[in-house]
Amino acid sequence: DVSKLPKTPLGNELSPLTPQGKFDIFYGTKLDTYRLGAALLFASNSKTTIGDATSKPNPTDGDQKYNENLNSSDIWLMFGGEILNFEPLSKVDAVVNLGIHSANNTYEDKIYSQNRYVTNDNYSFKTTGNLDIELTLRAIKNLPKFTIIGLFDYFYSDISNEATITTDANLNGTLSPNEGDVNHKLLQEYKISNIILGAALNIYPSNKMLVILATNINLYSQKQLETRKQLFSTRNGIDQEYSYEISIFTLPVNLGLEYYVSKTVTLRSGINKVFIASQNLQIKDPDYTWTGTEFQLTGQSTTLQNEDISGNYTTNVSLGVGINLTKNLLIDFVVRQSVLFSGTYIVSGVPETLVSQITAMYRF
Numbered sequence: 001d002v003s004k005l006p007k008t009p010l011g012n013e014l015s016p017l018t019p020q021g022k023f024d025i026f027y028g029t030k031l032d033t034y035r036l037g038a039a040l041l042f043a044s045n046s047k048t049t050i051g052d053a054t055s056k057p058n059p060t061d062g063d064q065k066y067n068e069n070l071n072s073s074d075i076w077l078m079f080g081g082e083i084l085n086f087e088p089l090s091k092v093d094a095v096v097n098l099g100i101h102s103a104n105n106t107y108e109d110k111i112y113s114q115n116r117y118v119t120n121d122n123y124s125f126k127t128t129g130n131l132d133i134e135l136t137l138r139a140i141k142n143l144p145k146f147t148i149i150g151l152f153d154y155f156y157s158d159i160s161n162e163a164t165i166t167t168d169a170n171l172n173g174t175l176s177p178n179e180g181d182v183n184h185k186l187l188q189e190y191k192i193s194n195i196i197l198g199a200a201l202n203i204y205p206s207n208k209m210l211v212i213l214a215t216n217i218n219l220y221s222q223k224q225l226e227t228r229k230q231l232f233s234t235r236n237g238i239d240q241e242y243s244y245e246i247s248i249f250t251l252p253v254n255l256g257l258e259y260y261v262s263k264t265v266t267l268r269s270g271i272n273k274v275f276i277a278s279q280n281l282q283i284k285d286p287d288y289t290w291t292g293t294e295f296q297l298t299g300q301s302t303t304l305q306n307e308d309i310s311g312n313y314t315t316n317v318s319l320g321v322g323i324n325l326t327k328n329l330l331i332d333f334v335v336r337q338s339v340l341f342s343g344t345y346i347v348s349g350v351p352e353t354l355v356s357q358i359t360a361m362y363r364f
Contacts (some may be wrong), residue, residue: 014124018081034084035081035084090142093139119168124161125161129191133156147201149200152197153195155194166181175232192223194221199215212270214254216255218249220248227241239288241288250274256270268321268322269317270318271317273313277310278308281305
């Protein structure tokens, strides 16, 4: 793991803190057949740790001082809109999410040596990729006996980052590769994207029954390029690299059924199965050797995989019942069944394939 951050002498990694919500602002309006909405969300977090173990009344060799600062923040801008009776469609809605994230962490410790404090460890970490984008579009067409729904969703996230690590092992105030010192930069390009193109058909055979048939094309991709670069004046350049790229294609199909027994009781059942799933993987791991004047590429191992991964996905069957106990209180019971090679619970008797859930909802 080329870009893995080492722990500081405090035992902490310089990974970003989880931001905590500070404030949310929402706005919405309705204009005839248009509905518009927007939201601003801000979250941040910070932590500072300072230590000073200087001897009194005078410092002595080996005394230590340190300072650790961790800072992170997230800003989300959300915009949504809906248009009714957008011929030939019954309704069209869209949502855009923009996320701006950042992290900036530092650690430094100094050790008293030869009548002065000398920097021993100096670590820094910051994000270089700062943007998340998600766009969701949905179109609905209502007809007398059924409803057609189309969906498009695109998500992109850039969480690239870099870190600089220096350690002056012998506390002489200079950094040299021949004295056990550390002086390098870790660079990580890390990007994720996901595209969903889906469609659903809601069929109403009667006023008591609803049948839902849905499918979607899902394409996920992830790219990581990790690099370590030595920063010594006498030994400078890239000495480690690693790249990882993967794309996954899936095509699931969902079938659902609801039957309204009465105003109080609703029966539900559903099945989900991934019919097509494939994965393309590419890994490159080059080797570098120091020649005395430069880091030279001396070899590279490459892994390429194209495989069918449909067998990694289970078929899920669910049965449920909803009960309206009062006007405002709804109780929902669901039992899910994972159909593995051993078959269903009824056939195999393996209780681990069953998952049950009870949900209560109260409308105020």
